[in-house]
Amino acid sequence: MIGAAVYLCMTALMTAASAYLWRRVIRLTRLKKDGVTAEGRCINYEFGESSAAAIFEYPAPEGRSFTVTSDYRSSLPFQVGETSEIIFNPSDPSQAAVADHLKSELRTLRLTALAMTAVPLLMSAVAFIA
Numbered sequence: 001m002i003g004a005a006v007y008l009c010m011t012a013l014m015t016a017a018s019a020y021l022w023r024r025v026i027r028l029t030r031l032k033k034d035g036v037t038a039e040g041r042c043i044n045y046e047f048g049e050s051s052a053a054a055i056f057e058y059p060a061p062e063g064r065s066f067t068v069t070s071d072y073r074s075s076l077p078f079q080v081g082e083t084s085e086i087i088f089n090p091s092d093p094s095q096a097a098v099a100d101h102l103k104s105e106l107r108t109l110r111l112t113a114l115a116m117t118a119v120p121l122l123m124s125a126v127a128f129i130a
Helices: 002-034 099-129
Strands: 034-048 050-061 065-068 083-091 091-096
Touching: 002 065, 002 091, 002 099, 034 065, 050 083, 050 091, 065 083, 065 091, 083 099, 091 099
Parallel strands: none
Antiparallel strands: 034 050, 034 083, 050 065, 083 091
């Protein structure tokens, strides 16, 4: 009985994580396809335990400025003051990505989402066979 409850909780968690990742994949794919580009300038860094991400400021319609953070790398990906192409959603300019990193981010998200989708299916198959 406890085993079944644990199995159901694990399956629910994996399915929820998978759904979240697939939504991100869809959002970034749409951004890549339909996004508008602007030149962003690196203004600062955000540091993790053993990695760093660049924070870019970019102009959007109506003269407003927004920021976007690049993906984390083991070395500083950009220098402060350096520019890079930013892709943003014209209807919601706060949704943006650094163009140089978008392809690798999408690849990583797709692989992770696929793995997170496969695990509950494999768990179900094992439970069914047992």
